[in-house]
Amino acid sequence: MPIRVVIAPDKFRGSLDAAEVARAIGRGVKRAMPSVEIDCIGMADGGEGFAETMVDALGGCFETVEVRGPLGHMVTARLGLVDHNRTAVMSMASASGLALIPYDMKNPLLTTTYGTGQLIKSALDLGVDRILIGIGGSATNDGGAGMASALGYRFLSAEGRDLPLGGGALNRLDRIDGSKRDPRLDKVSIEVACDVTNPLCGPTGASAVYGPQKGASGEVITRLDQGLEHFAKVVERDLGKEIRDIAGSGAAGGLGGGLVAFTNGKLRRGIDLVIDATRLRERLVNADFCITGEGRIDHSSGYGKTVAGVARVARNCGKPCVALGGSLASGAESVLEQGVTAFFSICTEPMNLSHALDQESTRRRLTRTAEQVFRLWYGSNPDLNRR
Secondary structure, three states: OOOEEEEOOOOEOOOEOHHHHHHHHHHHHHHHOOOOEEEEOOOOOOOOOHHHHHHHHHOOEEEEEEEEOOOOOEEEEEEEEEOOOOEEEEEOHHHHEHHHOOHHHOOOOOOOOHHHHHHHHHHHHOOOOEEEEEOOOEOOOOOOHHHHHHOOOEEEOOOOOEOOOOHHHHHHOOEEEOOOOOHHHHHOEEEEEEOOOOOOOOOOOHHHHHOHHHOOOHHHHHHHHHHHHHHHHHHHHHHOOOOOOOOOOOHHHHHHHHHHHHHOOEEEEHHHHHHHHHOHHHHHHOOOEEEEEEEEEOHHHHOOOHHHHHHHHHHHOOOOEEEEEEEEOOOHHHHHHHOOOEEEEOOOOOOOHHHHHOHHHHHHHHHHHHHHHHHHHHHOOHHHHHO
């Protein structure tokens, strides 16, 4: 009976998508043992690549939609359709992502999730019954107010005027008018793929933890956090929804909480949605070995990220699981508690960032590392030689 290896990594951000990472690892395994059977599965945890992974796993297709980008410019976003076009799959990063903004133009006071709302509206126009939305990779910090505006909500100042888009205006919010809310939202199930557990506000909230990567300074972070705090109070008063302390409500600059408040969305671990869609459990049951990975393995990898999710499934199936990372940082050991047998960096020599992210270089290093890891595992299991 041939040895079977399941290869289930996430993307290596800035270099290769998940499918390319899996193929590169697979080449290394095959070099070590040409007769091995490999099962490559691109994974995601709710961030960039979520829609592509789900559509690939479920055999769907994509449509393109023109929407308003995070700074108001028009962008082309992707909308996936699966399950005979009854389920829409989307990544908010496609409409409101940080990658859509030049580095020197990042400004979470101004960026908006309006385009994400337009993407949801496009799905409603197609008559879907279910929407799956991954919310990683955002450029925004507006609590989902922009998204809700695109779906008919109005956010009004004390003077009765519509607030400008962006997180910087939330401190001036006086009331929320939902009288023009799109009624089709009540007929669709929305599941939100979330890869973090941060609450909306406070020291571990959206602004404090993720504001800096979106361009926020100390004073701006305070202003944004106060805005979301005020926003949550108005949401509770006007809509009867308590979103401030929900785990994951701080994801995507508060979009997690906004989807709960304005669309009745249900927050789920993104990796769990992908595990179900790819039938990872069933595929691991008959495997001998599992390899996963992501671009950076650190303290956050043990909390809702791909490596931890895959490792937990492997452990439950009684299979060893190795994780490969483009880099290893403080707290990487946390993945060992989730079921990772061992983790390795593919960077084995000094190199600058541009070389580390070079696609061909990343492929070679993934292949080389996977080959050596598999040789070690196979050589340490003499019973496998008798198959």
